[in-house]
Each structure stands twice: as C-alpha cells, then as structure tokens.
Amino acid sequence: MLHIFKKEFTSFLNSLIAYMVIAVFLTGIGLLMWVFPETSVLDYGFADMDTLFSLGPFVFIFLVPAITMKSFAEEKKLGTLELLFTKPLTDWDIVVGKFLAGFLLVIIALLPTLVYYFSIVSLGSPAGNVDTPGVIGSYVGLSLLGGVFCSIGIFASSITPNQIVAFILAAFFCFILYSGLDSFSSFFGSQALFIKQLGILYHYESISKGLIDSRDLLYFLSVISLTLLLTKIKVSQHN
C-alpha cells in the first residue's frame, strides 16, 4: 500500500497536478474570502470563516475529481493495471494507496488556509473573538468531506477508462451527495429527514458547529469505506 501511495503522490508532484490544485484552490478561496465584495470577510462585519467553509465544498467538487480522475482511468488506458495486478499487492493495497495519496493532496491544499484563521483572530474586535471550536470542527468536516470526494473520484475513475468521463461523473456524484440529497429531501415528506441525513451537508453543518459528534464521523468514514469497497469490487473485476 505504501508503495502505491508513494508512487501516486510522487506522480502528483511530478506532473504539476499538485501545484495546480493547490494554486487554484488557494487563489479561488483567497479571492472569495478577501477580495470579492459579496463574500469578503472584510465587508461582512463578523469575524468568522464561513466563506471558506461554505464555498470550500463547491471548489472541492471541481478540484478533487481533477485530482482523482486519472487514478484508475489512466492505468486502464495505458495497460499499467496489468503491471500492478500481477505484482504481490492486494486489491486493497492499490485502492487504499491511491485514495490516501489523493486525500493527502487535499489536506495539503487546505493547510495554508490556516493562515486565514490567524488573520481573522487578529482582525476580530476585540482581537481573538473567534469561534475557535467551530473553526476546528469545520476543518475536520472539510477534511472529511475532501476524503469522501476523493473516494468518489477514485470510484468514478475505476468505472471508465476515459478521464474526462471520470471527472464529470465524479463531480456529479459529489454534487448529488453533498447538496443534491439535501435539496431533494423536501420531496419526500415524512422521509425527508432520512434523505437529508444520507447527504453530506447535514453532517457537515452539524460538525461545523464545533461539536464533533461520533455519529457524523461515523457517517463520513462509512461513506469513504463503502465507496472504496465499491471501487475494490470494480477493479477486481478487470477480467
């Protein structure tokens, strides 16, 4: 698993994907957070990081599939899957290795935004008047959300040899799971809450309040595990 993880991560670094993702994410979020008047913290009047945590997921919907789209699709196309699957590696080694590499890249892209927190701490009036537990909870939530998107992206990449298709499918699945189910729920009457709880938004909002509930954590981890399991089943059917 470690070998696959290392290989995947090195390939991100060597192919400029990593730098592109980090640069685009930080520029986009930075502009939204500090420059665009509609969403800028400076014009908002409250010392919180809501912009990052409410718009971050939407940026991830496009960025994470871009990171993961090549993971299996490219190997299928180039035939290198045959190389991997005839080496002494289990299917899990390959799937989890690829997932962790993508996940690490998402976390690394997220890390520099910690600077925003310290800026806002000093901008608050009085200085330091920030809902720190809320921020911590939101970071945990956003990281886990990145993890869910990564697993979805890898799954989408495993069902097609075409990277563009993988990207579009992944972005679509992420969108549906993030806010689609939440929006759908109103159609279902008495089942509305259940449908809402299937979506990410419900748990993401709950965790963002600063209360890291084990049920929410369990939700994120189950979605990741389930998606990776589907991926594993899919890739072991390569024959």
Added chain:
Amino acid sequence: MSLEIRHLTKVYGNQKALNDISFSVRGGEIVGFLGPNGAGKSTTMKITTGFLQATAGEVVVGGFNVMDQPIQVKRIIGYLPEHNPLYQDMYVHEHLSFVGGIYGLTATGLKQRVGAMIELCGLSREQNKKIEELSKGYRQRVGLAQALIHDPQVLILDEPTTGLDPNQIVEIRKLIKEISLNKTVVFSTHIMQEVQAICDRVIVINKGELVADDKLVNLLQHESKSISVEVEFETIVDVAELRSLTNVKEVISLGGNKFKLVGEGDTDLRPEIFKFSSERKISLLGLKKEDVSLESVFHELTAESLVSGINSQVPSPNAQFPNV
C-alpha cells in the same frame, strides 16, 4: 520451481478462449509457447500471473494455487506482459525501484538490485531518462528488468522480442538464455528461429486447444512426413514429365522454371531429379532439399487459421508469419 496448468478453460462472453488446456513445466525448463493470433497464449499467461481469473481449471506455481494464494504466486513470478506496460513518466531507475519495493526489497538491497538489473539489461546509458523518451527496444529491456528485479524462480515472457530490430532480438535472446540458467521460463513468440535457439520444449496451442506439447527434436522428427525439394531449371520443362518421376506426389510451380516437388514417403527426390535433367540435357540451376523447419510443423498444426498466400511456400527460417 514447477508450473502446472490443469484443465484450464476461459470463456469471454460466448467465446471460448481456452478449452481445457493442461500442461506442466518442470523447474529449470525453458518452454516456447506458440500459436497463431488469438490462440489463447496471452490469456493463458494472464491467468497464470493472476491478472485474469479462469472460468474453470487451476494453475499451480511452485505449489501455490493462483486462485487461492495469488500473492505467494505473484512473488515467485516475474512477468513481462505482451504490450509491456510501464509508467511513462517515471525514470528508468525510479520504475525499477518502485517495482523492487513492491517485492519487499529495501534500502541498499534494492539499490544494488536495481544497479545489477540496469547493468544486466544494458540500460546504463539510459537509466536517467524517462521511460517515455526511450525507444521500443530499450523499453522492452526495462520491461525485462522489472520482471527480473526480484530474481524470480519462474519467468513468464509474453512475446519479449516483438517490435525489436534484428540486433536487439539477438541481444534479448542472449539475455533470456543467460538469465534462464536456473529458472523456469515460459515465453511466447511468433519467431520460430527463436524457439529453436532457446527452448527445450515447445507447446503449441490453436483456437484455445493444446495441439502439441513435446521436445523440440521430437516434434521436428514426428512431423517430417514428406520431403520436398525445390528445383530450378534453365529452360522450360514439362510439368507432366516432372510429375511422372518416381516418388513424386505433387509438383507446385513457383513461377519461371522453378518448381517445388513434394515426395512420397521419406525418399530423397534429388538423385531422381538430377538424373532427369542430365538425361534431357537441361541445365539444373538449383536443387535444394527443404529442411523440416519448425515453421512447417507449426504450419501443419495450425494450418486452418493461416492466411492463404503463404500456403504454397514455406517461409525461410528467419521469417515471421505475416498474420500469425
């Protein structure tokens, strides 16, 4: 380490790629695996290396069953796939380190092994290049190097010399011979000369069925049913007269005054032809007994699937079958 294939069957959709194939390879043997396109060679190899699952039957390598203990089997096999897939954006030494790492080699051991493989496969000058920058021949060497990195007991090579130039073919062949001294090697190829140069034993499959499995010498003797002679006269000769010669079964015109005479049984036709030409005072420009080559054996075993056009003429020993 031995390799055993028992009643292997593989069905793709409604097409039977392999139909109840069984053979075994003893430790230290070099076996040539032949067959026309689509005969099931690559499928057999892919099942053996654990990439594909068999529909029925089993493969046992060094005592481990591929279906039940794939990891153990994969550890003792070195495999060069047909299209030699490699990570194009990796450097040669990086690729080899990656593969070596998977086999559990670490630190100095890995470094040493990568160095040794680079040396062995003649990649010293190319080791700091990216694989995408390499020519086909060098890529093939990288493929071979990655198959050998963990010093495997069983080596499975799927057409290791396709697409190489004649010099490279000779070099790769030499390399295979060198490294295979104490290994079990199964390799598939289209080049018959290669089999004759390297193998102890030949396995031929056609349309998913085993059609021959024998020592090379036995196979050549066994199949030499008739002797044919190629002859060229200086002037026009009556074909009917040639046909009336003793022991001549068939006369095939090869254009001009060239003929191929196929004999009855295993009598040599040459004295008869020589007598014929001297009696009629026709100069004989060429007279050559055709050796029974592996090509003709292969041709006979798998004839149906060959294209017409090479039927009338057995290719020279160096030739590669055009559509095989």
